[in-house]
Amino acid sequence: MKMTFRWYGESDSIPLNYIKQIQGMDGVVTAVYDVPVGQVWDLDRLMRLKKLSNDAGLNMEVIESVPVHEDIKLGLPTRDKYIEAYKQNIINCGKAGVKCICYNFMPVFDWLRTDLAFKHPDGANSLAYAHDTLMKLDPKNLHLPGWDESYTTDELNKLLDSYKGMTHEKLFENLVYFLNAIMPACDEADVDMAIHPDDPPWDMFNLPRIICKESDYDKLFEAVPNKHNGITFCTGSLGAGRFNDLPKMAAKYASRIYFAHLRQLKYEGETDFYENGHLTERGNIDMYAIVKALVDNGFDGFVRPDHGRNIWGESGKPGYGLFDRALGATYLFGLFEAVEKAKGL
Numbered sequence: 001m002k003m004t005f006r007w008y009g010e011s012d013s014i015p016l017n018y019i020k021q022i023q024g025m026d027g028v029v030t031a032v033y034d035v036p037v038g039q040v041w042d043l044d045r046l047m048r049l050k051k052l053s054n055d056a057g058l059n060m061e062v063i064e065s066v067p068v069h070e071d072i073k074l075g076l077p078t079r080d081k082y083i084e085a086y087k088q089n090i091i092n093c094g095k096a097g098v099k100c101i102c103y104n105f106m107p108v109f110d111w112l113r114t115d116l117a118f119k120h121p122d123g124a125n126s127l128a129y130a131h132d133t134l135m136k137l138d139p140k141n142l143h144l145p146g147w148d149e150s151y152t153t154d155e156l157n158k159l160l161d162s163y164k165g166m167t168h169e170k171l172f173e174n175l176v177y178f179l180n181a182i183m184p185a186c187d188e189a190d191v192d193m194a195i196h197p198d199d200p201p202w203d204m205f206n207l208p209r210i211i212c213k214e215s216d217y218d219k220l221f222e223a224v225p226n227k228h229n230g231i232t233f234c235t236g237s238l239g240a241g242r243f244n245d246l247p248k249m250a251a252k253y254a255s256r257i258y259f260a261h262l263r264q265l266k267y268e269g270e271t272d273f274y275e276n277g278h279l280t281e282r283g284n285i286d287m288y289a290i291v292k293a294l295v296d297n298g299f300d301g302f303v304r305p306d307h308g309r310n311i312w313g314e315s316g317k318p319g320y321g322l323f324d325r326a327l328g329a330t331y332l333f334g335l336f337e338a339v340e341k342a343k344g345l
């Protein structure tokens with residue numbers, strides 16, 4: 001396992017040497033953030049990020065994310081042009097020493113939350129999700145907390161209209177088309193693709209979501225068996241689905257899990273939850289059982305602490321402050337060490 005930490009590039013308020021001071025930290029997870037989706041990232045930009053990371057004593061072997069253009073998800077004729085650009089990004093990432101690319105295939109929206117600063121009794125705050133609150137919002141005029149509002153209202157309306165009639169089957173076919181097209185670039189660059197699950201793992205505003213549960217992964221690997229087709233195992237996203245047995249899934253797919261996002265959730269009803277610190281006893285995700293399932297089944301990928309709380313007066317990027325993610329990393333190191341030593345590893 002290699003422990004990593006998400007770093008939002010040069011504009012991140014958290015300096016690289018602070019990340020390095022979290023003992024055991026192997027590398028950063030980052031991206032080129034200011035190039036529009038669908039365009040090629042210059043190799044120079046990637047090499048600069050790599051140099052900054054390496055100079056701070058950190059590796060840069062994971063990119064999160066290279067976003068997928070909506071035309072690819074929609075299966076439009078223009079998709080081939082965007083796929084070519086994506087392939088070039090994979091090749092460039094390979095040249096910069098990247099081993100794993102995290103991406104998602106959620107139509108229009110990425111992760112969805114309704115509260116960015118849900119208050120805890122001890123004064124901490126974290127992200128939270130209330131389904132009824134979200135459903136009351138108009139998707140065509142959405143200003144979601146934390147959502148990258150790169151669309152104008154007009155563009156968002158057009159995009160949502162173009163998804164009318166999109167089915168789960170068609171979206172899945174478009175994912176398979178995309179993966180089959182990029183696998184040769186992954187083979188050439190020796191880069192693993194790690195699809196991030198849909199967050200939360202159910203349809204949103206009539207938009208289909210297709211990476212939500214165990215059977216979705218079975219279908220995915222059956223359709224594209226190439227070993228470069230893999231998973232970002234995000235416990236918070238999958239765990240929001242009460243129907244998912246996470247230790248079972250971690251064990252079953254350990255050899256396809258190239259990247260693990262480990263974080264905690266506390267259920268509040270059937271769909272609602274708030275995020276919490278990483279400890280098992282603070283939520284409904286059995287972190288010990290998941291780490292054990294990964295180790296027992298030969299997991300050898302990248303790990304990162306995921307969304308933390310804002311604590312100790314920090315007003316960090318929601319979910320991505322320094323302090324609680326650092327505590328999370330240390331807790332996860334402890335779990336891995338205990339489980340590995342018990343196995344004689």
Ligand code: DNO
Pocket residue numbers: 064065102103104110111196261307319
């Ligand atoms: C949220 C993240 C997601 C993730 C993308 C991957 O905190 O986990 O935004 O980076 O879905 O493509």
